[in-house]
Amino acid sequence: MKNALQILIMLSVFFINAQKDVLITKGEVMNRVMEYNSTLKITEKDIMAAEGDFRQTNAVLLPNISLSHTGIATNNPLMAFGVKLNQQIVTQADFNPDRLNNPSQIEDYATRFEIQQPLLNFDGFYQRKAAKAKLTASEYQSGRTRDYLMLEVEKAYMQLQLAYKTVEVLEKTKVAAMENKRLADNSFKQGYLQRSDVLAVEVRVTEIDNQLQYAKSNIQNASNYLSVMMNDSTYQIMVPTDSLKVFANQFSLENVSENRKDILAMESAKEAYYQTYRSDKMSFLPKLNAFGTYELHDEQVFRGSASGYLFGAELRWDILNGTKRFGKAHKSKAEFEKATLELEQYKSESQLELNKARRMLQDTKNNLELTTLALNQSKEALRIRSNRFAQGLEKTTDLLLAETQYAQKQLEYYFTIFQHNSAVAYMEFLTKE
Numbered sequence: 001m002k003n004a005l006q007i008l009i010m011l012s013v014f015f016i017n018a019q020k021d022v023l024i025t026k027g028e029v030m031n032r033v034m035e036y037n038s039t040l041k042i043t044e045k046d047i048m049a050a051e052g053d054f055r056q057t058n059a060v061l062l063p064n065i066s067l068s069h070t071g072i073a074t075n076n077p078l079m080a081f082g083v084k085l086n087q088q089i090v091t092q093a094d095f096n097p098d099r100l101n102n103p104s105q106i107e108d109y110a111t112r113f114e115i116q117q118p119l120l121n122f123d124g125f126y127q128r129k130a131a132k133a134k135l136t137a138s139e140y141q142s143g144r145t146r147d148y149l150m151l152e153v154e155k156a157y158m159q160l161q162l163a164y165k166t167v168e169v170l171e172k173t174k175v176a177a178m179e180n181k182r183l184a185d186n187s188f189k190q191g192y193l194q195r196s197d198v199l200a201v202e203v204r205v206t207e208i209d210n211q212l213q214y215a216k217s218n219i220q221n222a223s224n225y226l227s228v229m230m231n232d233s234t235y236q237i238m239v240p241t242d243s244l245k246v247f248a249n250q251f252s253l254e255n256v257s258e259n260r261k262d263i264l265a266m267e268s269a270k271e272a273y274y275q276t277y278r279s280d281k282m283s284f285l286p287k288l289n290a291f292g293t294y295e296l297h298d299e300q301v302f303r304g305s306a307s308g309y310l311f312g313a314e315l316r317w318d319i320l321n322g323t324k325r326f327g328k329a330h331k332s333k334a335e336f337e338k339a340t341l342e343l344e345q346y347k348s349e350s351q352l353e354l355n356k357a358r359r360m361l362q363d364t365k366n367n368l369e370l371t372t373l374a375l376n377q378s379k380e381a382l383r384i385r386s387n388r389f390a391q392g393l394e395k396t397t398d399l400l401l402a403e404t405q406y407a408q409k410q411l412e413y414y415f416t417i418f419q420h421n422s423a424v425a426y427m428e429f430l431t432k433e
Contacts, residue, residue, distance in 0.1 A: 022238050040145065040146060047138045054132055064116040071107070072108050080106050106299070109300060109302070110295055130276045133269070133271040134269070136271075160238060164219060173208055174205065177201070178205065184197060244417050247420065249424045260350075266339075273338075280328050290311070291313070350430070357426050375410060378405045381406070382403055386402075
């Protein structure tokens with residue numbers, strides 16, 4: 001009964017752990033990030049805001065139409081006579097001086113339909129172009145953010161793979177260390193080893209246990225980071241379905257592409273500043289607008305027995321508005337020139353980053369060859385020393401040193417693969433259009 005209860009508890013723990021661990025591919029992570037990531041949703045809202053700014057500039061082309069209904073009561077002589085004129089109820093008796101000077105209270109309910117149509121607003125046209133350029137910049141920036149998140153997914157997924165590889169290496173190392181401990185205990189009982197040698201082996205086992213615990217914590221950290229990127233609040237422990245392998249690298253591009261989304265975004269931002277500057281200059285020119293109204297008047301609400309209309313056009317030229325327009329044009333010109341300089345600086349820094357990334361990729365490629373060779377050498381050295389130790393021909397310290405070196409070389413090898421693949425992914429990011 002006791003054994004059955006223990007088995008039941010072990011199975012329960014197994015199923016709980018199985019529920020926490022989730023098998024996942026890099027493609028699945030990428031799809032979830034592209035669909036649920038909060039940063040991407042924020043950039044989408046930025047685009048929507050830019051679209052809203054652009055739609056506001058439709059006022060340069062489309063009419064402004066309003067409808068109102070107003071009620072008034074007055075005994076003001078001038079206004080009372082005007083109300084009667086609007087209501088078309090003026091009679092000969094209304095021209096009596098006593099009635100003109102001392103009118104009775106009169107009420108008027110007016111329904112007004114008003115339209116204003118811009119005809120020539122040169123500054124507004126350029127403001128519209130500036131808003132369109134800002135919208136384009138937001139779209140390019142959103143695309144570049146998407147590319148950056150793809151890079152982050154690559155790196156985070158590889159970190160998860162590296163963490164599992166580290167655990168795999170350390171678990172194998174622990175098995176070998178435990179076997180060495182068994183051999184050391186037997187040799188000590190037979191009088192072939194001293195107690196200090198056995199303690200050295202036990203210390204090594206403890207060191208491996210500590211490293212293993214850190215490696216398992218890294219699995220949780222990498223899984224949690226992927227959960228955050230996918231906007232997943234369950235924070236499950238993820239298990240990659242594929243292992244850490246060396247990426248191929250073929251990059252022939254020598255210079256940063258002018259069609260890269262972040263550069264296009266800055267080009268569009270510069271264009272927006274330029275159009276804003278042109279708009280401020282055009283504000284010195286006159287504006288031509290058409291307008292018209294149609295009114296209904298009556299002494300009762302919502303009747304409108306009398307009507308009238310008015311239409312016309314206005315050519316308006318603000319000759320001097322203090323120095324406000326001069327200062328505004330001066331500022332927009334400086335902002336345009338600043339954007340131009342920032343774009344050139346960004347291109348130079350991007351080219352520098354590309355050159356550094358290319359050299360880093362070559363360095364990691366060379367380092368990968370060296371670590372591969374060192375791994376094979378340490379593996380062979382450990383095999384020889386393990387055989388000699390089993391035969392009592394090797395010191396415990398030499399065996400522990402060989403075992404430690406082999407474990408270190410395995411970890412260095414997988415970490416070098418991670419560095420190499422990260423460099424490849426970064427190069428793809430820098431050269432992606």
